[in-house]
Amino acid sequence: MGPVRLEAITWDRLGELLADRLAELKPADGGPWPRVAFDGAPAARPGDLAERVAQALRVRGRPSLVVGTEGFLRPASLRLEYGRRDVESYYNGWFDTGALWREVFGPLEPGGTGRVLPDLWDPATDRATRSPHVQLPPGGLLLLHGPLLLRHWFPFDLTVHVLLSPGALRRRTPDADHWTLPAFERYLAEVDPAGTADVLVRADDPRHPAWNG
Numbered sequence: 001m002g003p004v005r006l007e008a009i010t011w012d013r014l015g016e017l018l019a020d021r022l023a024e025l026k027p028a029d030g031g032p033w034p035r036v037a038f039d040g041a042p043a044a045r046p047g048d049l050a051e052r053v054a055q056a057l058r059v060r061g062r063p064s065l066v067v068g069t070e071g072f073l074r075p076a077s078l079r080l081e082y083g084r085r086d087v088e089s090y091y092n093g094w095f096d097t098g099a100l101w102r103e104v105f106g107p108l109e110p111g112g113t114g115r116v117l118p119d120l121w122d123p124a125t126d127r128a129t130r131s132p133h134v135q136l137p138p139g140g141l142l143l144l145h146g147p148l149l150l151r152h153w154f155p156f157d158l159t160v161h162v163l164l165s166p167g168a169l170r171r172r173t174p175d176a177d178h179w180t181l182p183a184f185e186r187y188l189a190e191v192d193p194a195g196t197a198d199v200l201v202r203a204d205d206p207r208h209p210a211w212n213g
Contacts, residue, residue, distance in 0.1 A: 069146025071119025
């Protein structure tokens with residue numbers, strides 16, 4: 001990634017400016033539901049930013065649905081088939097991308113129902129969540145957050161990447177999860193999320209983010 005000019009901003013202001021941008025977002029496929037990615041390692045907490053933006057959208061009269069990929073983990077028997085710390089499995093097999101296509105993106109295609117399943121699997125109980133579908137009205141936005149999102153060809157209309165430097169990622173990742181760090185190194189090398197995302201947010205210091213505007 002080449003040098004990117006970033007400017008300091010507060011989280012509150014960032015949420016407001018992103019909501020302003022998303023309020024005018026039109027789906028590339030001509031459908032009624034814009035789809036937005038909030039990509040980042042768990043330590044970067046992209047879900048917090050997605051929730052902040054959703055709140056700002058509500059003030060603007062725009063409905064949205066925040067969905068986290070942690071609700072679409074595959075069952076432990078598949079996820080942990082090669083052990084609890086297998087990096088290849090984490091990178092390629094932990095998240096049920098098929099279910100995300102079927103239950104989240106499929107209903108939001110042109111002519112779709114708009115009925116989205118907000119989660120499918122509870123990793124704590126290793127059982128289906130049995131959550132009811134949520135009806136997203138026309139014009140409502142999908143705000144999907146999670147790690148490694150930009151490598152799956154999901155049909156996002158705008159992508160936000162919350163970046164941590166390697167040092168910050170290591171510091172802010174719990175010791176028990178340090179085994180996942182090589183997966184994010186691979187993601188950086190293969191996908192370059194900071195260079196390909198529409199919006200880049202740097203969050204090395206969680207109190208003082210910066211973004212590319």
